[in-house]
Each structure stands twice: as structure tokens, then as C-alpha cells.
Amino acid sequence: MNLRQIELLRAVVRCETTVRAAQELGLSQPAVSNAIKHLESQVGFPLFERVNNRLFPTAEARTLYEESEPIFTLHAALEARVQDIKENRAGHIRIIATPPLGYGVLPAALRNFLVKRPKVRVSFDVRRFEHVLESVENGTAELGFVMGLDDDRGLDAETFFTGNMVCVMRPDHPMAAKATVTPEDLREVPYIALEQGTRMGTIVRRAFAQADVPHRFSVEVRYCNTACVLAESGVGVAVVDPLSPVFSGHYDLAIRPFAPASRVTASAVRSRKRPISRAADAFLREVRLIAAETAAKLGPG
Incomplete structure (x- = not known):
């Protein structure tokens, strides 16, 4: 199986019909149907059950879908990096956070950061705890922000706020x-x-x-x-x-x-495999400042 075949398989699993998968991939419906039949012939076992014009993935197809997820996550990160290099966007940072920080400290820090650096481009996402750590680990995000981190998970972690529930x-x-x-x-x-x-x-x-x-x-x-x-x-x-x-x-x-x-901490996490950019480091400084101001307003905890 090559990357294109895996991409096609994943699209059909998500869409459940060859028509919608074809629209997503920019192909014709017959092309997708033929590709699936060819793939099933190639691997030697069925990938879908066909019921009332819908395709239901077999257990084997779902296994392939789940096992291929890291490949496409890394591929997306690589494509994003290539685009950054192509457009010469040295001032581009990707950050991700869990909701308590993504809807609080970070918007305030981001406002101050962009006032000082209006040309920097920022990709910002809010996700669940585990997804934040995975994104930083695989390079999809440069900095992650989480609450309640109880170990470093193989990442560099910096606690920038401590308080009580x-x-x-x-x-x-x-x-x-x-x-x-x-x-x-x-x-x-x-x-x-x-x-x-x-x-x-x-x-x-x-x-x-x-x-x-x-x-x-x-x-x-x-x-x-x-x-x-x-x-x-x-x-x-x-x-x-x-x-x-x-x-x-x-x-x-x-x-x-x-x-x-009940003590809780807020932490910034980064990969140990790669240094963060100067822009990301500058953003982290803004986060520290907002967190310190907030801690002062809340008083001793």
C-alpha cells in the first residue's frame, strides 16, 4: 500500500460513501470505487461491507485507519513546515492548548504579543489534554499549554502558574x-x-x-x-x-x-527534539507576564 492508497482508504472510512470521498479527494466516483476494489484485491481481504449504497469499514479497515493516523499527522506537520519555508515565514508559530488556558490566559497573551509583532502569523488551536501533548511531540505544534500535568511525558515542561481550585x-x-x-x-x-x-x-x-x-x-x-x-x-x-x-x-x-x-498548575510544554523559535519564545514570555499578573490579582492561594 502506498500513501495515496492509504489516503483514499481513510477518506472512504470517514465519508462512508464513494461519492462523498470522491468529492473530498477531487476524483470521480468510479475512480474511487475502482481504487477500493483494486486495493482489496491487492491486500487480499475485504475492506468494506456494502449496504444500501453505503460502505461500512470492516474491522481490518478500521485497524488500518487507526494505525495510519500517526503517518498523516506527521505528513501534515511536514507539509505545514514546507509551506512556511516556501513563504519565508520565519515569524510563524503554532500553539495549542487545553480549554482552560486556550480560552483564558492565551488570548490575553496573544493580544499583547501581536500588538508588538503584527507581522507574525499564529496558528492556534484548542484541544483535549492528550491531543495537546501529542501535537507537541510530533511537531504539529511548537508550544502546548495544559493544566494538571503530573509528569513531563518526555517533553520539556515549564510551570508558569500555580493556584487552587x-x-x-x-x-x-x-x-x-x-x-x-x-x-x-x-x-x-x-x-x-x-x-x-x-x-x-x-x-x-x-x-x-x-x-x-x-x-x-x-x-x-x-x-x-x-x-x-x-x-x-x-x-x-x-x-x-x-x-x-x-x-x-x-x-x-x-x-x-x-x-x-486543591492545587492545580498550568504548564507550557515543548519538544526536547527541537528548539523553539524566537517568536515562540517571545510568546511564552507574554504568557508568563499574564500569568504573573493574574496570580497577583487572585492573591495568595
Whole structure:
């Protein structure tokens, strides 16, 4: 199988019909159908089951799809780098972050960065924790920003912010009258939890376990930003990282300390295989400044 054949296979798996795959690849439908038949003949086993003009990938086809993902990720990174060199864009950085940072610290840092360097081009994406680390490791992104990193995963990591999880609710919520909110307090009200298995969710569950309080919730969400939206809507009370409610200026939320104190860190990660560009280093300096200003506003944690 060559790269073009794998690309065609992946398109058909995604699109489920040869017509849509042909449109995506800029080919004719008969060309895609013939290519699939030729590929099945070449590998010696079926790749798709045909039902009502739709193609359903076999287990073997899905295996090939999943195993080929790193190849196309690297290929995309290489193509992007070639384009940068072709256009002589020395001032081009690619950054990626998890939502608490991608919707908070980084936009503020990016604004300051681009005011000083208006000609620099930036590719910016917000993804899940694991995807951020993978993107930095394979070179798709130059810098990654995550919260709750518990090991360096083979990457260079720099902690630029440390704080404690906080409790958020509508200003007119009874919990807003408390100086500090505890897991015991949250037993009495609708509680918005962070998803089990996520970094932030694990931190909060540890606090409940430490307080010997069962972790029961009304709603469970993956991201702190989602929890803030629901809390503002009056769905309940949430425990989130300290940055999400601070930077989301449209939220009308009361923010209270959460006890027991639950530490969380924000980190910048980069590859150990390649140095970052001067532009990326300059952006990281802006991130440090915004984080320091925010830490000062939040006070001792």
C-alpha cells in the first residue's frame, strides 16, 4: 500500500460513501470505487461491507485507519513546515492548548504579543489534554499549554502558574454567602462535577475523598468552561480551576475558595527534539507576564 492508497482508504472510512470521498479527494466516483476494489484485491481481504449504497469499514479497515493516523499527522506537520519555508515565514508559530488556558490566559497573551509583532502569523488551536501533548511531540505544534500535568511525558515542561481550585455559582445563590465552600456544603445543593478521568475531575474527587464526602453530582461535564456556563445559568454550583472564571468576562459568577485546598498548575510544554523559535519564545514570555499578573490579582492561594 502506498500513501495515496492509504489516503483514499481513510477518506472512504470517514465519508462512508464513494461519492462523498470522491468529492473530498477531487476524483470521480468510479475512480474511487475502482481504487477500493483494486486495493482489496491487492491486500487480499475485504475492506468494506456494502449496504444500501453505503460502505461500512470492516474491522481490518478500521485497524488500518487507526494505525495510519500517526503517518498523516506527521505528513501534515511536514507539509505545514514546507509551506512556511516556501513563504519565508520565519515569524510563524503554532500553539495549542487545553480549554482552560486556550480560552483564558492565551488570548490575553496573544493580544499583547501581536500588538508588538503584527507581522507574525499564529496558528492556534484548542484541544483535549492528550491531543495537546501529542501535537507537541510530533511537531504539529511548537508550544502546548495544559493544566494538571503530573509528569513531563518526555517533553520539556515549564510551570508558569500555580493556584487552587475554586467554587463558582450565581451571585444570588445561597452558597455565595459562604467565605469558603467545602465538599460537605455541596451535598446540599445541585452540584456540577468535572468528568471522571480528566485532570481537573481527578483533583476535585481527591478533595471529596480527603473530606470523606461521597462525590455525588447533578450534572457532569468535561470542561471547566462548560461548568461555568451551567453555573451562571443557575443549574448548580461547580468547582473549577481558578483561571476559567477569571478570564471569561461574560460570566456573572461569584467565586469562592474551595477547601480542602486543591492545587492545580498550568504548564507550557515543548519538544526536547527541537528548539523553539524566537517568536515562540517571545510568546511564552507574554504568557508568563499574564500569568504573573493574574496570580497577583487572585492573591495568595
